[in-house]
Amino acid sequence: MAYASDGIASHRLPPDDYVRNFADLTPPLSRHEATVAADRCYFCYDAPCAQACPTHIDIPLFIRQITTANPHGAAETILGANIMGGMCARVCPVEQLCEEACVREHAEGKPVQIGLLQRYATDTLMAEREGQPFVRQPDTGKRIAVVGAGPAGLSCAHRLAMLGHGVTVFDAKPKAGGLNEYGIATYKTTNDFAQREVDFILSIGGISVETGKALGRDVTLTQLQADYDAVFLGMGLAGFNSLSGMPEFAQVTDAVPFIEELRQASDKATVPVGRKVVVIGGGMTAIDAAVQAKKLGAEEVTIAYRRGPEHMKASQFEQDLAKTSGVTIRHWAVPKSFDGTDGRLTTVLFDHAPPGLNGPPETVAIQADMVLAAIGQSLFDEPLGRTVALSGGRIVVDAERRTSHTGVWAGGDCVFGGQDLTVAAVEDGKQAALSIDRFLRGAQALPQAAE
């Protein structure tokens, strides 16, 4: 039976609902709340939280600075280790990193609210102070090309600029920020925070950003190597894995452009969404797409994942968020086919094969007028040619983030063995910048990345 509201449509909700649905998922702490939360920190020795942070922020120190009414000092502690401390405070899976390691998680099951405290400190600094607390060292005359203005590229560029080098950042998109700008769920980074953070980072000076410049199309790695003293590759994963061998419907699209369209829409009501949406995948992108489809007014949203809950790349927090947002998660559901009438998608068919099932898998049909595929992204490696070694379709780097090719570094999602986290990308960029700096100053390259 078909309803008038079936199909992909915009303006499904009253205007106020969009404002509420896409407001900050976790509102920031007030000064009072921050003081109370900060008081719970024990100032641990060799703190487990800081060990668990990929960028090794000195968490006990910054929290103590909050308790002593020094939020600007706290922010400097954070940003000195992680220039994207503001975004990481919003998007880090803290329940798997610092807050999981917190001794109070061990003691009481209630960790210190490290993520929210980090946001309090960095937001306070950005709101109350012009520019940034870091200054450029004297110009070295060296020039570095950074490919990709996402977390890895901007982190690398900032650290290089701090060290006195000149940096040009190339990005294929019209705006800098990478996934921070285009890929993160809207309710995690409200009020154009990604662009404000980009401006904050660039305010150190010495960095020029060239948007709309794609590697392989507008610039080539060979030319960059010829024109610059070093190259950092942080272009992320531009390709999407596709559902192969399935009937084609216009209502079956990739989740990444859907999230991107939503992020870029100034009026969320204009973003069309299905009435019954199925998201295929089990990672953060699947959750972000599903939750936001629900928030756009889809009546039924189902995440279909081929394996069990313990295999999902999305954190437990994210899985819970999906459930509390009204999203159904179906496990052990392997996409089999699409069905529809007159070119309009109506049904997704799955093989349901939970472990321990005897006999052939059961076929399950889920009604859908929109399918979003979130089954992973891949490195668009064509522009790299054979310059750098790849493994598992991604760039191989050593501990200093050096590729197999002298003079070329890489970091972020495009490298092999990474965690696919913003915070890990920031660390990659920072470590690569330190390595590039040593390389350019002629210092002996260290066997392992320092700092």
Next chain:
Amino acid sequence: MADLSTNFLGIKSPNPFWLASAPPTDRYVNVTRAFKAGWGGVVWKTLGEDPPVVNVSGPRYGAIHGADRRLIGLNNIELITDRPLAINLQEIKQVKREFPDRAMVVSIMVPCEEKSWAHILPMIEETGADGIELNFGCPHGMSERGMGSAVGQVPEYIEMVARWCKHYTRMPVIVKLTPNITDIRRPARAAKAGGADAVSLINTINSVMGVDLDRMCPSPHVDGKGTHGGYCGPAVKPIALSMVSEIARDAETQGLPISAIGGITTWRDAAEFIAMGAGTVQVCTAAMTYGFKIVEEMITGLKSWMDAKGYASLDEFRGRAVGNTTDWQYLNLNYVVKARIDQDLCIKCGRCHIVCEDTSHQAIWPIVDGVRKFVVNDAECVGCNLCADVCPVEGCITMEHQTEGTDPRTGLRYDRPYANWTTHPNNPASTVKIAAE
């Protein structure tokens, strides 16, 4: 069920919890609210001669806060009552008539002249009050006028005024002592010599709570200037306990009744002061922080603890801790404890390690067998207790008495008999030397 009723100098109260002479006891409305809440008695806010003093209209109180703004210490620059004497006397009389079973003690501060005391005492006696407390303690404002702690710091004056009071009234006389003095036993002895029936202590401690770094003046300030005030609250309790113990165990003042004051916030604080010899306890800051209802916690808590211990009355444990309060020189130097960390309770914050490593004896390992684990190295542990003091988990680190074997730190056996400094070979003053082992 334990009986909390108290008879202090013949002044009876249903429990030992009195409100100290302070803002909470300044007027009829406050005191009747306190009695309805269950307080056993009050010491009415200090009366003086007319015309009444005036108070500042700026801030009177400053505070020290702990975590989550828990009030740890309070100071004040309020003076004695700023209401006419006649009004106070009339209200005292009225309250006593309405609550005859509660203790009504009246605090007094008049100039150090016999005629002043001779004049005011009969008027107070006429109210039906149970006793008087001589305010020789306030360290601010009144002391500049030759009263309060200016008297309390001169034992001869204490003795003289106490004697006048005993002469001009039949009421029991309690002398309230200032802690702003080197040896608290001297004013206590003077009070006793003057015939005082009891002492109460401590009054507030001289203090400047902070400096306003914008205005560059003490905080809080009155129009840009600040002054020292009297410090009280939980932070001063250890100072008060020490001074109470000094008087309780002094040969000359032993047995002199004591009404203890200083940071009493919970039933446990009260029990500790009573164990140290106090007849009653006086509370102010706790009430000024939480309101009068806290007395319910104090009454029920003290009763529960006494029931659990089998004490039927306060007298059964009063003063029990006095005999165990001694001088350093008599402590057993052969008593050896070592810190023990309960690995099940440990949350691995590592604070015990870092404070021992940085500031003490390097006696706690942070990593054992390659994992984060905090374990005491007996060969370095001096049993100082710092690790247990800083540990955020109660009961996780304990100091365990060692009785068998040899101390790896000193090479000496744990089971050596009691020996103290007076007989130690390193003590040049010791006459009886026990040979070093």
